Amino acid sequence: MDSILVTGNGPLSGTIPIAGAKNACLTLMPATLLSDEPLTLTNAPRLSDIRTMTELLSSLGAEVQSLQGGQVLTMSSHDLTSQRADYDIVRKMRASILVLGPLLARFGQAQVSLPGGCAIGARPVDLHLKALEAMGAELDLRDGYVHAKAPGGLKGGVVEFPFVSVGATENALMAATLAKGTTVLKYAAREPEIVDLASCLRKMGAQIDGDGTDTITIQGVDRLHGATHPVVTDRIELGTYMLAPAICGGEVECLGGRIDLVGAFCEKLDAAGISVEETPTGLKVARKNGRIRAVDVTTEPYPGFPTDLQAQFMALMCTADGTSVLEETIFENRFMHAPELIRMGANIDVHGGHATVTGVERLKGAPVMATDLRASVSLILAGLAAEGETIVNRVYHLDRGYERVEEKLRNVGARIERVTGQ
Numbered sequence: 001m002d003s004i005l006v007t008g009n010g011p012l013s014g015t016i017p018i019a020g021a022k023n024a025c026l027t028l029m030p031a032t033l034l035s036d037e038p039l040t041l042t043n044a045p046r047l048s049d050i051r052t053m054t055e056l057l058s059s060l061g062a063e064v065q066s067l068q069g070g071q072v073l074t075m076s077s078h079d080l081t082s083q084r085a086d087y088d089i090v091r092k093m094r095a096s097i098l099v100l101g102p103l104l105a106r107f108g109q110a111q112v113s114l115p116g117g118c119a120i121g122a123r124p125v126d127l128h129l130k131a132l133e134a135m136g137a138e139l140d141l142r143d144g145y146v147h148a149k150a151p152g153g154l155k156g157g158v159v160e161f162p163f164v165s166v167g168a169t170e171n172a173l174m175a176a177t178l179a180k181g182t183t184v185l186k187y188a189a190r191e192p193e194i195v196d197l198a199s200c201l202r203k204m205g206a207q208i209d210g211d212g213t214d215t216i217t218i219q220g221v222d223r224l225h226g227a228t229h230p231v232v233t234d235r236i237e238l239g240t241y242m243l244a245p246a247i248c249g250g251e252v253e254c255l256g257g258r259i260d261l262v263g264a265f266c267e268k269l270d271a272a273g274i275s276v277e278e279t280p281t282g283l284k285v286a287r288k289n290g291r292i293r294a295v296d297v298t299t300e301p302y303p304g305f306p307t308d309l310q311a312q313f314m315a316l317m318c319t320a321d322g323t324s325v326l327e328e329t330i331f332e333n334r335f336m337h338a339p340e341l342i343r344m345g346a347n348i349d350v351h352g353g354h355a356t357v358t359g360v361e362r363l364k365g366a367p368v369m370a371t372d373l374r375a376s377v378s379l380i381l382a383g384l385a386a387e388g389e390t391i392v393n394r395v396y397h398l399d400r401g402y403e404r405v406e407e408k409l410r411n412v413g414a415r416i417e418r419v420t421g422q
Contacts, residue, residue: 001393001394001395001396001421002395002396002418002419002420002421003391003392003393003394003395003418003419003421004380004383004391004392004395004398004405004406004416004417004418004419005389005390005391005392005416005417005418005419006365006380006383006384006386006389006390006391006392006414006415006416007365007383007388007389007390007415007416008363008365008383008384008385008386008387008388008389008390008415009248009384009413009414009415010248010249010250010413011245011248011249011250011251011413012244012245012248012249012250012251012252012384012409012412012413012414013250013251013252013412013413014252014253014411014412014413015252015253015254015255015282015411015412016241016244016252016253016254016255016408016409016411016412017255017256017408018233018234018237018238018241018254018255018256018257018282019043019045019046019233019234019237019403020041020043020044020045020071020230020231020232020233020234021045021192021193021196021231021232021233021234021235021236021237022045022047022049022050022234022236022237022400022401023095023166023193023234023236024192024193024196024197024231024232024234025041025044025045025050025053025073025231026049026050026053026093026095026098027095027098027170027193027196027197028041028196028197028200028229028231029041029050029053029054029057029064029073029075030053030057030098030099030101030102030174031102031174031197031200031201031204032057032062032075032076032077033057033060033062033077033080033099033102033103033106034077034102034105034106034174034177034178034201034204034224035077035106035204035223035224035225035226036076036077036078037076037078037224037225037226038074038075038076038226039074039075039076039200039204039226039227039228039229040072040073040074040075040226040227040228040229041072041073041075041228041229041230041231042071042072042228042229042230042231043071043230043231043233044070044071044072044073044231045231045234045403046069046070046071046403046404047399047400047401047402047403048396048399048400049093049095049400049401050070050073052089052092052093052096053093053095053096054066054073055089056085056089056090056096056099057075057077057099059082059085059086059089060077060080060081060082060083060084060085060099060103061077061079061080061081061082062075062076062077062080063075063076063077063078063079080107083103083107083109083110083111084110084111084112085099085100085103085110085111085112085113086113087113087144087145090112090113090114090115091113091115093115093400094115094167095115095167096112096113096115097112097114097115097125097128097167097171098167098170098171098174099112100112100128100132100146100148100171101128101132101170101171101172101173101174101175102174102175103148104132104137104148104149104150104154104175105150105153105154105174105175105176105177105178105179106178108149108150108151108152108153109148109149109150110146110148111145111146111147111148112145112146112148113144113145113146114141114144114145114146125146125167125168127161127162127165127167127168128165128167128168128171128172129141129146130159131159131161131168131171131172131175131185132148132154132171132172132175134157134158134159135150135154135155135156135157135159135172135175135176135179135183136150136152136153136154136155136157136179137149137150137154138150138151153178153179153180154175154176154178154179154180154220155179155180155181156176156179156180156181156182156183156218156219156220157179157181157183157184158183158184158186159172159183159184159185159186160186160187161185161186161187161188162187163187164187164188164189164190164214164301165189166189166191166193166194166301168189169185169188169189169194169216170189170193170194170197172185173185173188173194173197173198173201173208173211173216173218174197174201176218176220177201177204177206177207177208177218177220177221177224178220178221178222178223178224179218179220180220181219181220182217182218182219182220183217183218183220184215184216184217184218185215185216185217185218186214186215187214188210188213188214188215188216189301189302190212190213190214190301190302190303191301191302192232192235192261192302193232194211194212194216195211195212195232196231196232197211198211198216199211199229200227200229201224203227203228203229204224204225204226204227205221205223205224205225206218206221206224207219207220207221232261233256233257233258233261235261235262235306236306236308236309236374236401237401237402238254238256238257238261238262238283239262239265239306239309239312240309240312240377240381240402241254241408242254242257242262242265242269242274242276242283242285243312243313243315243316243381244381244384244409244412244414245274245285245286245287245412246269246272246274246285246287246292246316247315247316247319247381247382247384247385248287248384248385248414249287249288250286250287250412250413251284251285251286251288252284252285252286252412253279253281253282253283253284253285254282254283254284254285255281255282256281256282257282257283258282258283259276259278259283262306263303264300264303264304264305264306265305265306265309265313268295268297268305268313269285271293271295272292272293272294272295272316272320273287273289273292273293274286274287274292275287275288291319291320291321291359292316292319292320292321293320293321293322294317294320294321294322294323294324294357294359295317295320295324296324296325296326296327297310297313297324297325297326297327298326298327298329299326299327299328299329299330300329300330301330307328307329307330307331307334308374309374310326310328310334310374311334311337311374311375311377311378312374312377312378312381313326314326314337314338314341314348314355314357314378315337315341315378315379315381315382315385316381317357317359318341318344318346318347318348318357318359318360318363318382318385319359319360319361319362319363319385320357320359321359322358322359323356323357323358323359324356324357324359325354325355325356325357326354326355326357327353327354328353328354328355329353332353335350335355336371336372336375337371337372337374337375337378337379338350338355340368340369340370340371340375340379341363341368341378341379341382343366343367343368344363344364344365344366344368344379344382344383344386344390345360345362345363345364345366345386346360346363346382347359347360362385362386362387363382363385363386363387364386364387364388365383365386365387365388365389365390366386366390366391367390367391367393368390368391368392368393369392369393369394370392370393370394370395370397370398371394371397372397373397373398373400373401374401375397376392376394376395376397376398377398377401377402377405379392380392380398380405380409380416383416384409384414384416391419395418406418
């Protein structure tokens with residue numbers, strides 16, 4: 001099993017290109033199931049999760065071609081052979097549940113295994129199912145599978161989410177494009193990935209209004225056609241690499257970055273004493289005036305502070321001047337990186353959904369273990385600012401969400417390398 005070796009060093013300098021968003025691409029790929037014409041995605045990230053979704057779509061009979069080194073995906077679902085998503089593939093990744101809505105909308109039936117793939121909380125799929133039921137789906141959960149039917153096709157309806165769910169919004173949005181009549185999604189998620197999906201679906205002929213707000217209205221159409229769509233910039237990768245110069249010092253430009261994708265995050269960086277400047281090609285981030293300040297953070301649905309940047313921000317706060325409190329409101333079990341940071345000399349006290357971090361002058365390199373995707377990169381960031389060597393084990397999590405992380409950080413002066421295991 002591979003590991004990442006990080007040796008603490010001085011300020012960073014240079015540019016880091018930001019990939020297309022993993023969470024957007026994993027949502028856009030199942031949209032191909034809604035049409036018998038090709039869907040082409042550009043700016044696709046090259047990640048293991050994308051390969052898993054490719055495997056899942058292929059198992060249904062879709063044709064998926066990876067071009068230009070994986071940055072272009074061309075998909076066609078003109079001749080699907082199955083509407084059953086098997087456990088052996090679905091268990092690897094929660095986003096697999098996103099094939100349910102498109103299959104049901106186009107074919108009137110689907111059997112999808114209940115998903116696995118994450119250690120940061122329960123994340124049940126009941127909101128996905130209730131949304132589809134509101135559109136007339138008949139659902140039966142047995143033998144670990146969702147057996148879904150809509151014999152006369154899905155019908156427009158009002159879906160009122162009890163709380164914000166990105167995945168359930170995405171599944172309902174795709175399903176509603178082919179439903180008969182008008183569907184209204186209330187308390188819908190507002191994330192950029194939702195807006196990106198709606199933009200792609202409109203290119204395919206869908207009639208959608210209100211994406212980016214908490215009420216989305218979809219007028220169903222008889223069929224969708226093919227399209228070409230660029231995947232939106234990955235705001236989580238963007239925020240992660242913005243933290244590299246914040247932790248180490250120096251100045252790094254994140255190519256393709258946009259402030260509108262990370263507004264709440266930038267506010268916290270500013271409060272900590274980190275400058276963020278828009279450039280014609282991205283965002284330039286710098287820390288030049290000594291030790292950063294401690295800042296409190298509460299995770300919230302977009303446009304609030306993203307839960308997927310909480311672990312990385314905690315790494316920054318480990319050497320801040322003062323005490324910060326990080327409150328996690330989205331997922332339970334999302335402080336599993338804290339004990340590993342403590343191994344590196346951090347002063348962190350976790351109580352339920354709160355973590356109190358008292359900054360120390362310097363972290364010390366140590367062997368640590370990644371517990372999930374974002375935790376793994378937080379430990380790499382901490383290692384960049386630590387004395388000596390840090391070895392991050394179980395980095396298969398990392399490869400689900402960050403492409404070529406060692407290369408991107410080495411190019412701005414970090415001392416980092418992958419150690420290949422047996």
